[in-house]
Amino acid sequence: MTQNKRRKFLKKAALTTVAATGTALAFGAPAVHAGKNLNWKMTTAWPPHSPLLGEGADMLAKLIDEMSGGRLRIQVYGGGELVPALQAFDAVSQGMVEMGHGTPYFWSGKAPAAQFFTAVPFGMTAQQTNAWFYAGDGLKLWNELYAPFNLISMPIGNTGVQMGGWFNKEINSISDIKGLKMRIPGLGGKVIAKAGGTVVLSVGSEIYMNLERGVIDAAEWVGPYHDYLMGFYKTAKYYYYPGWQEPSAAIELFINKRAFEKLPAELQTIIKTAAYRANMWMLSEFESRNNTYLQKLTVGHNIQLKKFPDEILKSFKKFTYEVIDEMTAKDAMSKKVYESYSKFQKDVSSWSEISEKAYHSMMSL
Ligand code: CA
Secondary structure, three states: HHHHHHHHHHHHHHHHHHHHHHHHHHHHHHHHHHHEEEEEEEEEOOOOOOHHHHHHHHHHHHHHHHHHHEEEEEEOOOOOOOHHHHHHHHHHOOOOEEEEEEEEHHOOOHHHHHHHHHOOOOOHHHHHHHHHOOOOHHHOOOHHHHHHOOOOEEEEEOOOOOOOOEEEEOOOOOOHOOEEEEEEOOOHHHHHHOOOEEOOOOOOOHHHHHHHHHHOEEEEEOHHHHHHHHHHHHOOOOEEEEOOOOOOOOOEEEEEHHHHHHHOOHHHHEEEEEHHHHHHHHHHHHHHHHHHHHHHHHOOOOEEEEEOOOOHHHHHHHHHHHHHHHHHHHHHHHHHHHHHHHHHHHHHHHHHHHHHOOOOOOOHH
């Protein structure tokens, strides 16, 4: 070995030793950071431990705790326990709490484009929406929207296709919507208003009572599982589908951006990875429980399952595009987000036409 080669060899050996030591240190990371365990708070927009939504928040915290070996512990609070449900966004934005669990359209008063990240009437299914988030520009645009609020966000669940809602009378033509008092939030509510209905915003706990007392004639909530738990079948006879107003609804984890950026890279990755798993868990649970509870509703109770007539769906669709046009004309970010959303939907629909849609049609032959 020449002197030069020997020097190179020794240098390489030294580097290997450093690399090996580095690896050893990385494996010993929990010990190194033993004194730096973090205790964070997560405030949610749901009642504590509520079915699937609150459960999803609990599960996310547990996963992050397990994956980080206790280095990041998150105490979960139901809406109203620490801050009121609909103040979660502000609390996390201002850093009072590090994390929040909710759904973007709750914050559309602050950022109108947030609407598009939860649900769009006649929009994309859960699978398509996830594709827009992860494989398209969805998540990037979502974080662009939240950045001025010092927040980052990520999907951690989805309801899948919802139901059209509970009605105390049959809906046979668009004129039956005229004068109808319905609990239906968001863009769907604006569509019902265009069709001549009256939108009544009842919080979850008041919907049943309002239906029973005739304060409202109809209400949409989620799907068979949640609707069964709310007992709507006891007071309204007609259960309509499909959920044109919410073909999917994304649930989110939002995090104080400064707090997130201060985390070591591996904890950031743990949070993101736990979010992916929580997203899949919630959608799978919705799919499974909705199926079980639809059977309970239709077999065990005297409800009438009805499909909206095509003529009504066509009118709702026309009104939806009017509502979105008005919204995107007023707000530049809404325009930018919807352009991306609608382009993705158009492209993905061409594929689903000959994949999922063709497959489902084939199965009914
Ligand atoms: Ca709903």
